[in-house]
Amino acid sequence: MTRMTDEPETHEVFEPLAEWADLAGRVPERLPDHAVVPGRPVRRFAREPAPSGGSRAEAAEDLYRRYWTMKGCSAPLVREWTGHGIGTELLIEQKLGLSGKDQIERHGVAEFNRLCHTSLAAPMAPRDVEAVWGTLKQLFERALLVEDERVSPYCPRCGTVLAGHELARSYEETEDQGLYVRFPLLTGPLAGQADLLIWTTMPWTLIPATLAVVRPDLAYVLAAGGRAADRPVVLAVGRVAAALGEGARVLREVPVGELVGTRYQAPFDFVGPGSADDPDGDPASWRFVVADGFVQADEGTGIVHTGAAYGQDDMRVARRHGVPVVKPVGPDGRFDARTGPYAGRYIRDADGLITEHLRAAGLLLHAHPHRHAFPFCVHCRTPLYYAAMPGWHLDTGDENGWTVSRQRYWGTPLPLWRCGPCGHTIAVASLAELGALAGAELSGLDPHRPYMDEISFACARCGGTARRVSGVTESWYDAGAQHARHPEPFDLVCGSRSWLYSVNTVARLVSGRDGFRHTLRLPASVRHDGESHAAMSDAFRWAMFDEPDSAGKTLRTLWNTAVFFVTYANLARWTPRPATGRTVMDRWILARLAATCAGTDAALSAFDPAAAARCLAVFSDDLSNWYVRRCRDRFGTGRDEAAFATLHTCLVTAAGLFSPFAPCLAAELHEKLTRAPGQAAPDPAGVTQHPVHLTEYPQPGAAAREDQLCEAMALARRLTSLGREARAAAGIPARYPLRRAIVTVTAAERASLDRLREIIEAELNVRTVEFGDSAGRRVTVKPNFRALGREFGPRTPDIAAAIAAAEPGRLLARLDQDGRVELQGAPIRREHLQIVETPVPGWQLSADGPYAVAVDLSTDRELRLEGLAREFTRLVNDLRRRRGCSPGEPVALAVKVLRDPDGELTAFLERHRASIARDTFADPLRLDPGPSSDPAGAELLTVADGRLHVHLARRQGGR
Numbered sequence: 036m037t038r039m040t041d042e043p044e045t046h047e048v049f050e051p052l053a054e055w056a057d058l059a060g061r062v063p064e065r066l067p068d069h070a071v072v073p074g075r076p077v078r079r080f081a082r083e084p085a086p087s088g089g090s091r092a093e094a095a096e097d098l099y100r101r102y103w104t105m106k107g108c109s110a111p112l113v114r115e116w117t118g119h120g121i122g123t124e125l126l127i128e129q130k131l132g133l134s135g136k137d138q139i140e141r142h143g144v145a146e147f148n149r150l151c152h153t154s155l156a157a158p159m160a161p162r163d164v165e166a167v168w169g170t171l172k173q174l175f176e177r178a179l180l181v182e183d184e185r186v187s188p189y190c191p192r193c194g195t196v197l198a199g200h201e202l203a204r205s206y207e208e209t210e211d212q213g214l215y216v217r218f219p220l221l222t223g224p225l226a227g228q229a230d231l232l233i234w235t236t237m238p239w240t241l242i243p244a245t246l247a248v249v250r251p252d253l254a255y256v257l258a259a260g261g262r263a264a265d266r267p268v269v270l271a272v273g274r275v276a277a278a279l280g281e282g283a284r285v286l287r288e289v290p291v292g293e294l295v296g297t298r299y300q301a302p303f304d305f306v307g308p309g310s311a312d313d314p315d316g317d318p319a320s321w322r323f324v325v326a327d328g329f330v331q332a333d334e335g336t337g338i339v340h341t342g343a344a345y346g347q348d349d350m351r352v353a354r355r356h357g358v359p360v361v362k363p364v365g366p367d368g369r370f371d372a373r374t375g376p377y378a379g380r381y382i383r384d385a386d387g388l389i390t391e392h393l394r395a396a397g398l399l400l401h402a403h404p405h406r407h408a409f410p411f412c413v414h415c416r417t418p419l420y421y422a423a424m425p426g427w428h429l430d431t432g433d434e435n436g437w438t439v440s441r442q443r444y445w446g447t448p449l450p451l452w453r454c455g456p457c458g459h460t461i462a463v464a465s466l467a468e469l470g471a472l473a474g475a476e477l478s479g480l481d482p483h484r485p486y487m488d489e490i491s492f493a494c495a496r497c498g499g500t501a502r503r504v505s506g507v508t509e510s511w512y513d514a515g516a517q518h519a520r521h522p523e524p525f526d527l528v529c530g531s532r533s534w535l536y537s538v539n540t541v542a543r544l545v546s547g548r549d550g551f552r553h554t555l556r557l558p559a560s561v562r563h564d565g566e567s568h569a570a571m572s573d574a575f576r577w578a579m580f581d582e583p584d585s586a587g588k589t590l591r592t593l594w595n596t597a598v599f600f601v602t603y604a605n606l607a608r609w610t611p612r613p614a615t616g617r618t619v620m621d622r623w624i625l626a627r628l629a630a631t632c633a634g635t636d637a638a639l640s641a642f643d644p645a646a647a648a649r650c651l652a653v654f655s656d657d658l659s660n661w662y663v664r665r666c667r668d669r670f671g672t673g674r675d676e677a678a679f680a681t682l683h684t685c686l687v688t689a690a691g692l693f694s695p696f697a698p699c700l701a702a703e704l705h706e707k708l709t710r711a712p713g714q715a716a717p718d719p720a721g722v723t724q725h726p727v728h729l730t731e732y733p734q735p736g737a738a739a740r741e742d743q744l745c746e747a748m749a750l751a752r753r754l755t756s757l758g759r760e761a762r763a764a765a766g767i768p769a770r771y772p773l774r775r776a777i778v779t780v781t782a783a784e785r786a787s788l789d790r791l792r793e794i795i796e797a798e799l800n801v802r803t804v805e806f807g808d809s810a811g812r813r814v815t816v817k818p819n820f821r822a823l824g825r826e827f828g829p830r831t832p833d834i835a836a837a838i839a840a841a842e843p844g845r846l847l848a849r850l851d852q853d854g855r856v857e858l859q860g861a862p863i864r865r866e867h868l869q870i871v872e873t874p875v876p877g878w879q880l881s882a883d884g885p886y887a888v889a890v891d892l893s894t895d896r897e898l899r900l901e902g903l904a905r906e907f908t909r910l911v912n913d914l915r916r917r918r919g920c921s922p923g924e925p926v927a928l929a930v931k932v933l934r935d936p937d938g939e940l941t942a943f944l945e946r947h948r949a950s951i952a953r954d955t956f957a958d959p960l961r962l963d964p965g966p967s968s969d970p971a972g973a974e975l976l977t978v979a980d981g982r983l984h985v986h987l988a989r990r991q992g993g994r
Contacts (some may be wrong), residue, residue, distance in 0.1 A: 036522075067566050079530075081525045082549065085504065085985050094576045098576070099639075102639050117508045121415075126154060136193075148484060154891055163517070164483070166516060168450040180439075181427070187421065188410060189421065201511070205419070206411070207409060208817075211404075212238065216400065221300055223294070240340070244303075245359075249326050251326040254273075255289040256275065256288055262400050295324055296320060327348070344422060345576050349771060427440035429544065444507070446508055448488070448506075453504050454494035473492040491503075512535070514537050515550070527552070527555060528551040538551055581648035588645065589651070591934035601707065602922050603799040605922040616677050622739075624662040625685070626741040630735065631653075633653065634647075635650045644696075651689075651692055671923070676920075678959070759798075759836075761880060765890070772801065774803070774894070778803045779882075779888070781851050792804050817865065818869070824866075832857045833859050895932060904947035904951055910985075915955065925957075930984070935981045958990075
């Protein structure tokens with residue numbers, strides 16, 4: 036059996052794709068019985084594009100490719116990703132020292148895109164672009180791809196809009212200034228007497244303010260005092276205290292109808308109808324009060340100001356009321372020349388100056404710091420704002436659709452050509468189609484900017500010149516559009532919300548079908564570096580599918596169990612071979628193994644890797660902390676063939692079960708557990724020498740299923756836990772044996788536990804275990820008057836008297852057996868009783884529901900001497916470890932008693948000499964009576980009230 040160290044070989048990083056490429060090519064050779072032939076299931080993957088979370092999706096992809104290959108299925112990977120998009124552009128910007136679109140265009144779009152192209156691991160191909168063009172042409176001709184000015188998240192650094200589905204992972208906690216601002220009323224009953232009070236965390240939006248919006252079902256009031264002083268303000272009644280503070284008072288209610296239609300004075304008049312920007316415009320065409328349901332009742336003042344061009348609700352409400360769209364902010368996020376002192380300022384940098392101007396004008400009621408979630412660009416982390424931008428949008432059925440065009444460079448050019456004179460627009464699906472229109476051979480042309488921008492042709496309608504519409508497609512659309520090549524949905528898609536959205540949305544729009552049958556979303560708590568082939572340790576992979584904190588524990592538990600097995604198998608020179616005479620513990624762990632095989636396989640087949648990981652974690656704990664712990668002595672003797680064969684089967688099978696999750700650990704375990712030193716041929720037990728990833732996925736053995744045994748063992752473990760609690764409560768160490776324990780279980784459970792009696796006795800360290808009503812407690816039964824009264828009303832006193840008169844033990848026994856007892860003609864159940872248990876002197880009790888364990892605390896000299904022997908054995912084995920002794924390595928041990936006031940040290944050494952020598956591998960064990968001076972190299976040990984000198988020497992030539 037191959038030796039293993041306490042630490043696994045270093046596998047700090049793991050690149051699954053590189054390792055998998057070698058294994059996958061050997062599948063037909065290694066698994067001839069499971070070659071993929073027509074009619075066998077074929078699983079297809081789509082994986083999240085690497086620039087946006089490669090390592091997490093790569094782990095899920097790798098897990099299922101390994102699992103399905105072990106199941107004998109083909110698992111081709113569809114990595115349909117072109118590498119387009121701002122993520123790639125940003126890398127090249129950083130490499131070149133550029134920032135922003137102006138610098139890219141000065142550098143040259145052709146050279147910039149060439150660098151983007153050559154930076155990709157997989158070279159671009161025209162068919163990737165044409166696949167996207169084909170879907171866009173189909174959608175354009177079905178009027179599902181339309182041009183419009185819509186409000187979308189906008190990044191001023193990247194100079195382009197983002198898709199709404201990209202914002203899910205872009206919000207961060209930010210502190211901004213919250214301002215309460217007065218809008219003086221110009222018309223209506225309160226004109227000249229009061230102000231609307233609004234609240235904003237983006238002061239810059241006050242410059243293009245379009246409308247004030249109230250909520251139709253919200254109660255509004257006129258209030259003064261507090262921060263408002265003597266000048267009344269209108270706000271929602273529920274926001275008075277928060278907005279105005281202490282001393283505020285409500286003057287009267289203000290019906291919503293009194294507010295709707297009234298005009299107000301905006302804080303700034305740089306732009307819009309009636310301003311110097313538009314002196315002929317009608318000021319009454321905007322800046323009045325309307326009602327709409329999007330106003331939130333639990334923040335601000337219940338009155339919201341809107342800027343039509345800078346919010347989706349703002350634009351919707353403005354269009355409904357015919358209000359002009361005013362846009363004083365340029366594509367770089369700076370105010371334009373019309374805005375006076377703010378011209379040229381970045382909008383967020385202008386907030387401080389705007390606040391001071393409001394304060395000087397007497398319009399600022401209150402300013403305060405406000406923490407909130409704010410969106411940032413997923414590519415460059417610049418704060419976003421919503422802005423109305425022209426672009427091309429997909430009609431996805433919701434209100435805003437999906438803006439798929441981007442004013443960028445490295446992407447699929449929009450395949451749309453528009454005639455300048457007549458405006459006629461057509462879409463093309465391929466370079467061949469474009470070449471036919473342009474009358475040129477374009478098959479060898481790079482289908483990217485700037486080359487596509489240079490292609491023009493005559494309009495078929497008017498003869499004018501048709502030129503390409505500016506813009507490229509969003510990279511997420513590119514990824515989803517590749518599904519046009521696949522007639523069926525993917526079996527599994529791994530990735531983020533944006534990836535899942537793109538796959539499904541494009542598939543539904545183009546083909547009317549779902550894009551996938553199953554999805555796998557990775558936990559948000561797992562961080563990743565975003566690299567395309569991120570290195571991943573086994574623990575990192577495991578943490579993606581189980582609780583992150585338990586990943587190291589589960590894998591280390593499995594590894595340590597294997598180290599234990601190999602250590603003792605090498606000592607015993609054991610090699611894998613069939614064994615007979617399995618014990619009840621062997622049968623139990625093999626039954627648990629069968630259940631784990633079935634449960635893990637079912638969970639993975641149902642695309643629930645988290646459930647599979649939990650199933651494996653429980654088995655790893657059962658194997659180490661129950662089977663090995665309870666059977667440890669069987670391995671120490673080196674002669675128990677059944678123990679070695681059982682644990683070997685469990686570990687080899689576990690390597691297969693764990694292999695999709697922890698490929699490095701599983702591969703190493705499998706190799707070292709299935710090959711003896713120097714052995715080239717398969718081992719005698721017929722265990723395959725193939726890499727674990729090319730073996731069949733473990734299946735449960737029908738003969739190993741023992742459900743009743745598993746249920747009984749689970750109950751036994753629950754009872755031993757109660758017994759340990761009782762010992763701990765009494766302050767008795769686990770190594771000191773006790774006389775007996777009485778276990779209370781139902782009558783039906785006693786028979787199944789009887790065959791586990793020795794296991795329970797060993798675990799509790801008691802001489803005997805008895806099943807029955809616990810002698811360690813007194814049980815008193817009282818009526819539960821509340822429960823009785825609810826069910827039996829006026830009959831309660833008579834029934835309560837009958838309960839009080841009943842013999843508690845007999846009453847509870849009948850309830851355990853039948854579930855109910857008739858008293859005074861009433862069906863009595865446990866909830867009708869109050870059961871009070873008190874411990875009997877000399878016993879310690881621990882109970883949980885119907886189960887209880889009572890341990891007899893009485894002891895005698897024989898029990899005490901055995902406990903002292905076990906304590907001494909533990910101290911000697913600790914000394915062995917400190918001296919660097921290997922497990923099973925024989926040592927020479929000499930013991931001298933220095934202090935023994937009760938004579939117990941000498942007694943336990945004499946009486947338990949053989950067991951101490953066996954358990955400490957002492958050969959010889961020499962006992963020297965009487966006092967002595969401290970010999971060289973001796974250790975002073977304290978046991979109970981006595982002291983001993985122990986001299987431990989490693990034998991020459993011993994392991």
